[in-house]
Amino acid sequence: MWRTLSSAVAGLLVLFVGSLAFNAASGQSRWPGPLDFVRVHPWVVLLVLIPLALIGFWQVPRRDGAQEPLAPATYRLPPRNTNFTGRDATLREMRQRLTSVNDVAMLVEHGMGGVGKTQLAVEYAYRHLSKYRFVAFVDAENPDLVASQFVSLAGELGMTEVSSGQVIPRVYGKLVDRRPWLMIFDNAEKPGTLTHALPSGAPASNGHVIVTTRVSGWSGRAGTIDLDVFTRRESVELLVRRVRGMAEVVADLTAEQLGDLPLALEQAAGYMGYNNTTPEEYLTLLTSRLEDMIAQGELTDRPTVVVATLWRLGVRRLETDQPQAVRLLELCALLAPEPIPLDLFTGSPETLNGVATDPLAWDTTVGALAGMGLVRRGTGSLLLHRLVQAATRASMSPQAHTDARVHLSRALLAAVPHDIHGDPDAKPRWQKLLPHVIAVTKDDPPAECAVETAVLLRLASTYLIQLGDCPLALPLCERALAIDESLDDRDAEIGFDLITLSQIHRDLGATERARPLAERALRLHESSLPADSPAIATDLATLARLHSLLGDPEAARPLAERALQIDEAAYGPDDPYVSFDLIALANVHVDLGDHATAEPLISRSLRIREANYAPDHLYIGYVLLFKAKVLHALNDPNAGDFAGRGAQILQTRLGRAHPKTEDAFALVDRLR
Structure with a gap:
């Protein structure tokens, strides 16, 4: 604006001076139009024009190099990702850390492949491009090729005939004229492989360096930002914006399958866009064929990069x-x-x-x-x-897969507690290992580890029964039984599978289906194990409970009494397994209407469990609730206290919404 104004004022001044000269030469006493005002009041016009001319000339930008900054120049900076999502807090942190010192500031972005380190560095460069006079992007994955890129960079800076041995310090020396500058080293390896290419000394001052790497060990060289996967909100935002018709609930499930990895999310969007696959169809493919899908789909700016080869x-x-x-x-x-x-x-x-x-x-x-x-x-x-x-x-390879499966099955079988009922440390250990047991045993096992797989499946089922999760335990135990029945000489193991399966059906309320399973287990164990085997006691106690539930407590009583005798002889009177037999026998007496006989059996079981398990163990909670019911039948005023303690344990362990917890609190309400 001021440049235009100064030109106009200069023109008026020329016109003014010319008019005076014309007036003097012609001797005219009157000029046409507004020029007559100039003739009559020349000094008034001059006093107005001179200040305007001075202001206009003062505001015109000076043309010397010290005042006019050079336009930002870039070297090999990749195109900006128009779909860049999130990371706002990280970008702010990067700017703060890079500008907190006056010397060369170096920042390392560290994270796993595919997490978006390169995209973050490029986005930072574009967001702050106006703050730099030169930005360079160097591929540092192969350290041997870094020097050749600096030779090319030297050419961009107007330097010719520079040897590869001297090019790096010469480039940094040249950048003194381009301060402040930004250098991005992408996908670097260990720090030692890039030391020769990093700036040092006074000539490199007032510059910023960003290194992206998936390799640890950089903390001693520079400040480090550990970049993680997207938050779920960022993942959903990217998918919904990139994929037409993507509902947030489908985007959430897709992000879950892809572990919120930014590259995988971009790849998924690319696949759906190219193939016109609906989000629901893609999610189905992803869920059933994850290993295949991570090789499908490509990014517009990086067509050769896919998760499968990352x-x-x-x-x-x-x-x-x-x-x-x-x-x-x-x-x-x-x-x-x-x-x-x-x-x-x-x-x-x-x-x-x-x-x-x-x-x-x-x-x-x-x-x-x-x-x-x-x-x-x-x-x-x-x-x-x-x-x-x-x-x-x-x-x-298929063979490597088989070998790994065999070794893992054996390692897991050695690692998981087998005595799930009697070992007080079984639950925390199983809590850590159960997901891995399920992952390793989810497919049909190789012949080399069929036995281990069947045992792992049955043990996992037993642990889940303890947690009250019978719906999840059922298919695992059914698979264990199917594997054992396909093998030779497995009568005792089949019996273990059957009694566990019977207990699952019992807890699911399918008592009629549970009884023949328990009866078959007892027959197999009596034919393959010693008569005083604790396994037979488990079969007897389970079968006794089933008879009671089916309305025949008289048939149940001798079974429960025999189970108690076997376990007391095998383990001693204060063993946790004895507590289960005591509860089984107490249930029989309750069904017979003899609560007075049941109560001391329950109390003894409670003492055993309190001595062997943590105070908030589910086994203690169950016994407390059982005791509360029996005391209530005996008109004991303490029944409510036992019910309240039991309900709190179930709420802690199972959650307030679990059916067993709801039943427990319903009992508390009835006893108030």
């Missing part, structure tokens, strides 16, 4: 440097995407050819996976992203 290069390097780390990765790939206890492997040293028995070798083996960003290492555990697992499974 970590392949790192794994190949490990095959040479740390082959047992690759073996550990394959084993973990068959487990659940939940924390994996490391003692699962140290407890079965043959699984990794003895590496787990040497503390140093084991630490470096685990550390190799963590250092490459393939796993997250916790205290005594590892955690793999579900897509790292899927990509690893997809790359495994």
Whole structure:
């Protein structure tokens, strides 16, 4: 505006001076139109024009180089991602940390492959492009090729005939004229491989460096930002914006399957866009064929990058440097995407050819996976992203898959507590290992580990019965029975499967279906085990309870009494298994209407359990509720106290909405 005004004023001044000259030359006494005002009042016009001219000339931008900044220049900066989502807080943190010092500021973005490190660095560059006079992007994955990129960069800066040995310091020296500058080193390896390319010394001052890497170990060199996967909100936002017709509920389920990995979400959107696949159809494919789907779909700006091959290069390097780390990765790939206890492997040293028995070798083996960003290492555990697992499974040969399945089945069988009722530490251990047991046993087992698979399935069922989750226990136990029945010489094991299955049906209310299962289990055990075997006692106690539920407590009483005698002889009078027999016998007496005889049996069972289990164990809660019912029948005023304690335990362990908890609180209300 001021440039235009100054030009106009200059024109008027020229016109004014010319008019005076014309007037003097012509001797005219009058000029046409407004010029006559200039003739009559020349000094008034001059006093107005001169200040305007001075202001206009003052506001015109100066043309010297010190005042006019150069337009931001870039070198190999990738195009901006128009679908960039979220990360606002991280971008603000990056800017704050990079501008908090006056010297060279260096920031490292660390995270697993596919988490969006490169996209974040590029987005930062574009958001703050006006703050820099030069921005360069260097591919640092291969350290040997970094120098050649600096040769090309030197050419962009107008430097010619610079040797590759001197090009890096020369470039940083040249950047003194382009301060402030930003240099992005993308996908760097270990810090030592990039030291030669990083700025140092006074010539490099007033610049910013961003390094993206999936390799740990950079914290001593620069500030580090650990980049995680998207939040679920960010994942849903991206999918809903990218995919037409994507409902939020479907986006949420899709993000769950993809573990909120940004690259996988972009890949999914690309697949649906190209194939015109509906979000619901894609989710179905993803759920049933995850290993195949992570190789499908491509990104517009990175058509060769897919989740299936994202970590392949790192794994190949490990095959040479740390082959047992690759073996550990394959084993973990068959487990659940939940924390994996490391003692699962140290407890079965043959699984990794003895590496787990040497503390140093084991630490470096685990550390190799963590250092490459393939796993997250916790205290005594590892955690793999579900897509790292899927990509690893997809790359495994059938034989490698079978071998891993066999070793894991044996390691898990050695790791899980078998005495689920009697071992007070069984529950927390099973809580950690159950997801992995279910993951390893979900498919038909190889012949080499069929026996281990059947036992794991039955033990998992028993643990779930303890939790009150019979719907989940039922299919597991049915599979255990089917596997054992397909093998030779498994009568005793089949009996164990049958009695567990009978208990599940009993707790589900299918008593008529449960009784023949228990009867068959008893026959098999009596024909294959000693007469005083505790397994027979379990069959007798279960069958006694079924008879009572079916309205025949007289038939139940001798069965329950015999079960109690066997377990007292086998374990002693104060063993947890004896407490179960006491409850079974007490139930029979309650069904016979003899509450007075049942009450001391229940009290004895409660004392045994309180001595062997945690105060809030479900077994104690169940006995307290049973005792409350019997005391109520005996008109004992203390019944409500026992019911209240039992209900609180069930609420703590099962949750307020669980049917058993609701029944417990209904009992409390009745006893008030």
